[in-house]
Amino acid sequence: MWAFINKLRSPKWFYAIGARLQPFFWVAAAALILVGTVWGLAFAPADYQQGNSFRIIYVHVPSAFLAQSIFVSMAVCGLVYMVWKIKVADMAAAMMAPLGAAMTFVSLFSGAVWGVPTWGTWWMWDARLTSMLILLFLYLGVIALRGAFASRDSASRAASVLAMVGVINIPIIKYSVDWWYTLHQPATFTITGRVGMPMEMWAPLLIMVLGFYSFFIALTLMRTRSEILRRESNKRWVRDLAGGER
C-alpha cells in the first residue's frame, strides 16, 4: 500500500497509467449504460403497484449511489492530500466534485418526479430527502471553497477539510430510513443481504449501477489527467510531451 501511495506522488506516473485505463472504463460505461437503459426501460416487467413509473429506479438508484460514493472518494482524497501532501489526490478530488453535485441533483430530481405519482407529493421534509439535500449543499460548498481562495493550497486544504467533516452525512443518509420514520422506503438494493425484487428487475439495475461507476471512473481519470497537464504545465515532462506531439 505504501508503494502505491508512493507512486501516486508522481503526477507523471498517474498521467501514464490513466491513459491506459481510461479507454477500458469508457467502453464499459457506454456498453453497460446502453444495455441497462434498454433492458430496464423496455424489457424489465412493470411493478404490480406502480406500473411503469417504477422504471425511474433505473436512474434514481445509480445516481444516488454515485452521489454518496463520490463524496466518500473526495474525503479519502482529501485525507491523502492533507497527510501525505499528494497533489494528484487533491486534483482528483477537485475534478470529482461537479459530477458528485450533478449526481446528487439527478437523484433528488428523479426522486421528486417519482414521488408525484407514487407518494402524492414531490417533496417532503423527511430524514432521507433532507439529508440528501444537505449533501447537495456540501458539494456546492466544496466547489465554492475551491473558488474562494486566492492561493490554491489554502483552497485545497479548506475543501479537503469540508469533505472529510461532511462525510459524516453519508451514514446519516444511508441509515436515515432505518433510524427514523420516513416517507422514503428502506433500501431495495443492497450490496449484501436480500434484494427486494426478482432477478429480471434487479439485473438491469445492477448493470446500470456498474455503468454509472465506470462512467465516474472514466470521467475522473480523464479530467484529472487534463488537470495534471494544467497544473504541471511548467514542468519538463509536460513540455517534452507537448513538444513531442507538435
Place this chain on the structure above:
Amino acid sequence: MTLSLTPKRKQKLYVILGLVALAAVAVGLTLYALRANINLFFSPVQIAAGEAPYERQIRAGGMVREGTVVRNPDSLDVEFTVTDYVDDLRVHYSGILPDLFREGQGVVVVGQLQHDGYLKADQVLARHDENYMPPEVAQALEEAGYKPEDFQQKAAEVAKRLEAGEANGDGATSGSY
C-alpha cells in the same frame, strides 16, 4: 523518498481524525436530541399514548386497515382507519387520494387531531415498501393465499420459488429475512 507515517504525518493524521470524530459526536448528539422531531410522522401507538398534540398540524403514519375504507358516494369524503397493528387511528379526509392508496397500503396523513379522537386530514400521502415485483408474481401470490401485508416479507422469497417452478406456495414459513 519514503511515504510511511513519519511522526509529523502521524500527528497530522491524528489531528484530522480527531476533528472528524469531534464533528461526528456533535452531529450525533444533535440528532439524538432532535430524534423525536426528525421522525416524519406519529404512529397510532404514539397517538394513543397521548404523545401527539391536539388541533395542531401533525403527520400520522401507518397501514390502511383492510375493510375500513368508507367512501361517501356523493362527495370526495372518505374515512378509513390507519393502524400499526397495535393501535388504530380513524381518519377523515376530503379530497383526491394518491394512486397507490388502497387497503393494506402504508400512508402518511397530514392533518389535525380532533378531541373526538379522529384525525381530520388535509393531505394523504401513500408510502410504498422496498419490494417490487411484476403483476404476474403479485397475482400468483394472491392466488396462493397471501394477504397484501405478507407481500413485504414474502415477495422476494416467493418470487424466487415461482422462478424455480414451484408455484404452489406450500411450505411458506414466516419471512425470516
